[in-house]
Amino acid sequence: MSETSTGETPAPVRPSNWNLPNALTTLRIVLVPFYGWALLYDGGDSVTWRTVAWAIFFVAMVTDKVDGDIARARNLVTDFGKIADPIADKAITGMAFIGLSIIMDTWWMWAITVVVLVREWAVTILRLSVLKAVVIAAAQSGKWKTAAQALALGLLSLPLLEVDGWLDVPGEVTYVVAIALLLAAFVLTLWSGYEFFRDVWKQRASLRSSASSS
Template sequence: MTQPQVERPSNLNLPNVLTCIRILLVPFFGAALLVDDGHSVGWRLIAWAIFVVAMITDKIDGDIARKRGLVTDFGKIADPIADKAMTGMAFVGIAIIFDSPWWWVITIVVLVREWSVTLLRLSVLKRVVIAADQLGKLKTTVQVIGLGGLVLPFRDPDLPDWMHTPGDVLYWLAVVLTGVAVVLTVVSGAQFFLGVWRQRHALRGR
């Protein structure tokens, strides 16, 4: 008996449109973040607003796609690209603004891990399924909060005097959260590659 074919959702749907908007927002976010070498309070606030909108729509489009059965191959490819492009731009922008070798080391480590995992998922994992674990989800949450805090101009000298002390506290809190996110990024990345190796080894042994 012939099984009825399940109609695939169109690529032109709301989750994919939101994903494309996130990708288009990346250069605007980067440009706003780096106006006047990152020393414009107003533009840093605009960059933060763009970052927040992107992260919120990331959650919304995923929920809509799953609940309405609108998961597509295009979405599976574009969604992680949009996420990594936005957070990657944040890391690069922050490294440029703070102009510290340590920030560049952190940025390179994170970008190598994030893009290698993403490209591996998209290229060679058709037979290997590695679900997002709790550590990866925690990493994403901490990373977004930390980066969002660093995008804000907490230490800008143009801030009112009464903001200097709380600004320093919030800045260092964001630094700590970002540091924790980097550790989680490395650990979750190692777990991911180990899981891939184990599954591929198991498949070869069949």
């Protein structure tokens, strides 16, 4: 990088918030109420609208991957994106958990939903607020959790138990697979949450130790 006539290195140009990754992130946020409406239409018994809900959820998950890849590849990471991206992710998955809990109406699904949402939003709020001086890299367990969660919620968005005819048995089998993925995601959510808070504690302790010794 060249220097100015005064010998100072010019500050890097910050990318504009008006870019494709942020547009995709905004799209995911906009899709949340449409996904919720399609999922819960007719009490969740509509085969057509449950399929539409799955399609919306699929688009949201694809754009989540695409916008991050584009932002990193083209150096389009912005403050807006850092804040809006995790909010968009938690909004669509939160709507899925709540909507599916309403449809399934079981104590264990509601319990999973409450625990997962408390964990997800606690981690998100910490990342966006008090942890500016602490960098916690995404753990492998967190990546597995995200993948298992997306697969489980996507499959459960489908009308697996509402179809008839030749789709009846495949629907039931897929439903069992989706529940297994959901339980795996739940376990990974607890474990990755433990790893996150453990690493936060270690880094904050290290920072306090460095500050006191300097």
